[in-house]
Amino acid sequence: MTKLQLNKTGNLNHLLTIEGLKEDLIFKIFNLADSFLNINNRDIKNVPLLRGKTVCNLFFENSTRTRTTFEIAAKRLSADVINLDIPSSSQSKGESILDTIDNLIAMGADIFIIRHSQSGIPKKIAEHVGPNVHIINAGDGHHAHPTQGLLDVFTIKKFKDNFKLLSTAIVGDIKHSRVAKSEIFALSALGVPDIRLIGPKNLIPDNIKESNIKIFDSMEKGLKDVDVIMMLRIQKERMTRDNIPSEEDYFSNFGLRKKHLGLSKKDAIVMHPGPMNRGVEIDSEVADSDQSVILSQVTFGIAIRMAVMAMLIGKNIKT
Amino acid sequence: MKNINKEIPSADKLIKLISDNILKEIDTNTCLIGIPSGGHLVVESLQKLLPTNTKYGLIDASFYRDDLDISGLKVKDKTTNINFDINNKKVILIDDVFFTGRTIRAAINEIFDYGRPKEILLYVLIDRQLSELPIKPNFSAFKVNLPRNTYIDLKNQKGKLEFKTRKIND
Numbered sequence: 001m002t003k004l005q006l007n008k009t010g011n012l013n014h015l016l017t018i019e020g021l022k023e024d025l026i027f028k029i030f031n032l033a034d035s036f037l038n039i040n041n042r043d044i045k046n047v048p049l050l051r052g053k054t055v056c057n058l059f060f061e062n063s064t065r066t067r068t069t070f071e072i073a074a075k076r077l078s079a080d081v082i083n084l085d086i087p088s089s090s091q092s093k094g095e096s097i098l099d100t101i102d103n104l105i106a107m108g109a110d111i112f113i114i115r116h117s118q119s120g121i122p123k124k125i126a127e128h129v130g131p132n133v134h135i136i137n138a139g140d141g142h143h144a145h146p147t148q149g150l151l152d153v154f155t156i157k158k159f160k161d162n163f164k165l166l167s168t169a170i171v172g173d174i175k176h177s178r179v180a181k182s183e184i185f186a187l188s189a190l191g192v193p194d195i196r197l198i199g200p201k202n203l204i205p206d207n208i209k210e211s212n213i214k215i216f217d218s219m220e221k222g223l224k225d226v227d228v229i230m231m232l233r234i235q236k237e238r239m240t241r242d243n244i245p246s247e248e249d250y251f252s253n254f255g256l257r258k259k260h261l262g263l264s265k266k267d268a269i270v271m272h273p274g275p276m277n278r279g280v281e282i283d284s285e286v287a288d289s290d291q292s293v294i295l296s297q298v299t300f301g302i303a304i305r306m307a308v309m310a311m312l313i314g315k316n317i318k319t
Numbered sequence: 320m321k322n323i324n325k326e327i328p329s330a331d332k333l334i335k336l337i338s339d340n341i342l343k344e345i346d347t348n349t350c351l352i353g354i355p356s357g358g359h360l361v362v363e364s365l366q367k368l369l370p371t372n373t374k375y376g377l378i379d380a381s382f383y384r385d386d387l388d389i390s391g392l393k394v395k396d397k398t399t400n401i402n403f404d405i406n407n408k409k410v411i412l413i414d415d416v417f418f419t420g421r422t423i424r425a426a427i428n429e430i431f432d433y434g435r436p437k438e439i440l441l442y443v444l445i446d447r448q449l450s451e452l453p454i455k456p457n458f459s460a461f462k463v464n465l466p467r468n469t470y471i472d473l474k475n476q477k478g479k480l481e482f483k484t485r486k487i488n489d
Contacts, residue, residue, distance in 0.1 A: 028394065035379070035398040044432040047382035049392075310382075314392030 004126055012311045014126040014135040017144040018185035026189055030154055032307035033300070039076065040302060049310055050079035053110040057083045058100075059138070060116040065274050065298065066138050066148070070113045073305035082109070097121065098128050105133055111309060112136070119143035134312035136305075142176050148273050149182025151304040153190060155297045156228055159269050163190040167265075169222055170195070171254060172232030172281055173203040179273045180232055188212060198222035199254060200244065219254060223263045231256055231272040234281050247280045257283045261291060269293045326463065330473055330480035333444040333460035334361055338368040340458050341411060341442065348437070349409045350374040354426055355397040357415025357473035360480055361444060365413070376401035378412075380425035405434035415473035417443040420454035445471065445482075 002020035007013045010025070018026075039047055055074040059067050067083070074081045082104075101112065111134045114122045119141030126135040139145040153163075160166055168187055174180045174197045187195050188210065197204055198216045208215065216222030223229065234250060244250050261268065270282075270292045278284045287294060341351070351373060353362030359377055366375060377400045381393050412426060423441055430436060446459035449467065465471065471484045 031396075032392070032394050035382070035394065038398055038400070039382075042433065046432070048428070049382045049387065310392055314387055 001123065004123065011314075012134075012308065013131075014122075014137075015146050015308050015312070016123050016126060016135065016137045018146045018149045018182050018189065019144070021185075021189055023189055023191065026150065026153070026186065029150060029304065029307045029311065030157060032310060033154055033303040036076070036303040036306040036310075037300070040299070045076050046078050047076065048078045050074065050077035050313055053077075053079045053313060054108050055079045055081050055111045055113065055309065056104050056109045057081065057113045058086065058104075058115070059084070060086050060097075060114075060121075061139070063115055063138070065301075066115065066145075067113075069298065069301045070136075070138060070147075070305050073302050074111075074309060076302070077306055077309060079111070079309070097125065101125055101128065105129065110134065111312060113138045115139045117141055136308060136312070139178055141178065143178055143181070145178040145182050145273075147301070147305055147308060148179050149186040150308070151297060151301040152179075152183050152230065152271060152273070153186040154304050155271060155293055155300050156269070158296065158300065159293060160227055163187070163192050166192050166228060167194040167226040168192055168196065168228040168230065169198055169216075169226045169264075170230045170232065171198040171219070171222070171256065173234060174199055174232070175203045175205050176235070177232050180230075183230060184213065194226075196222045196226065200250075219256070219260055220263060223260050226264045227268055229256065229260075229264060229268055229270045231270065231276075231282050233273065233275065234277055236277065236280075247277075251280055251283075255279070255281055255283060256286050258285050258289070261286065261289070267291075271297055274298070327445065327471075327482055328461060330444065330482060331364075334364045334480070335368070336460040337361070337413075337442050337444065337458065338365055341365065341369060344409075344411065344440070345369065345373065346409070347372070348407070349411060350376060350403065350405070351411050351413055352376040352378050352401065352426075352430070354412065354414045354422060355379050355395050357444075358413045359397055360473050360475055361413050361415055364480065374403050374408075376403070376405075378426050378429055380422060380429045383425035383428045385421060385425070399429065401430075401433050405430065405436050407435070407437045410436045410439045412439060412441045414441070414443045415445065416471055417441070417446045417456050417459060418449060420450040420452035423454050424452055444473065447471075 005014050005016055057067055071081050113136045115138040122135050122137035122140050137144055137146055170180050193212050195213045196216055201217050204215050272294045276282055351362055353359040362375055377397055379395050379398050440457040442458045443456045444460050446456050446462045447465055468487050471482055473480055474483045
């Protein structure tokens with residue numbers, strides 16, 4: 001995957017997963033995202049960096065936030081943005097995904113933002129396209145959601161000084177979460193020594209061997225002295241399949257409540273990729289508290305997505 | 320390559336010349352905006368020589384350049400910072416070396432995304448006289464002719480500002 005993602009000079013050609021990305025490249029993305037944060041504070045929020053380029057949002061799976069932030073990010077870079085309404089498009093007429101991609105390339109698309117319920121589709125498309133077309137994975141099956149992982153660690157960097165001293169906890173359905181996997185790769189790449197995975201035993205992967213990752217099945221034990229609490233969304237449609245008796249039961253065991261913030265460090269931050277199920281995985285009192293950085297994640301997400309798109313088109317980044 | 324550093328006066332001397340000329344122009348409506356990295360170093364030095372109520376900013380026009388496809392994206396440590404209202408201001412853009420004019424073109428474009436200044440002037444330490452656009456400095460402290468593949472930049476060498484030259488072979 002690394003060979004597919006990076007060009008000969010070591011810069012991003014596609015963004016499919018955080019797995020294999022080195023610390024210095026991630027910091028380059030952060031550095032660029034910081035520049036874009038300034039722009040987001042101006043009256044005129046556009047820069048002409050991607051003028052004349054076309055960005056295609058291809059969402060085969062529902063999304064509001066991710067799709068909107070990608071669209072805003074591309075528009076702030078002055079790219080032309082095309083949102084494809086997949087259920088009503090050729091896909092429903094039986095056209096293959098690669099045929100759809102080829103047609104859009106023939107229309108001049110430069111960047112594809114792809115979300116798909118099946119793992120590996122963005123990689124398959126990246127293998128198919130030519131050198132001047134770039135793919136960003138916006139979430140594929142249970143595999144990866146790299147821009148979410150990057151924006152989460154970028155958010156942590158804004159509130160915490162040193163990744164090498166951090167204790168972090170990810171809470172929820174780790175096993176089926178592409179967000180959790182991307183967060184784990186990002187935190188590990190930046191040298192975070194303590195990553196705790198907290199959730200019901202049947203929702204935690206059983207093949208974890210990394211020494212910096214520890215598994216907990218209780219909030220009380222897992223959240224002790226952590227600096228960062230990263231909540232995951234429980235997908236309600238999966239609850240029956242995964243033997244979660246009820247939302248109330250899940251909330252009483254793994255829902256983040258105010259009492260838990262007494263276990264973590266006093267200045268711990270609370271994160272959630274959205275959309276939140278209030279009263280299921282997180283209590284409103286916590287979601288709206290001073291320790292919550294959930295809306296900052298959304299703002300920083302635009303800057304990170306601008307940075308990734310700029311890097312794909314800018315190729316050889318010089319610092 | 321002949322030792323061009325010997326031909327060029329010291330950075331301090333050129334900064335003093337720029338400062339003397341800014342003092343002729345400056346009023347309460349004037350602000351100085353440096354272009355990193357060299358222009359920002361000049362602005363830092365000028366702050367010691369100019370009235371204390373002068374407003375200073377920084378403009379890194381990397382996102383407005385015309386050579387993204389050729390040269391790639393340059394990410395600098397210092398990014399644009401203009402934390403005052405630029406509308407109707409007299410803006411003096413400051414750079415160390417004026418070369419092709421493309422950086423200044425990009426910087427002017429970015430300034431207009433912050434507002435509509437009354438006027439924009441360009442002051443540089445060195446004018447290489449090789450502009451590729453209808454853009455020229457309003458004031459340059461020194462003029463020099465150098466081959467195109469020779470680059471000259473202002474650097475901070477252990478607290479002292481010095482010009483460094485380098486040759487790029489294509």
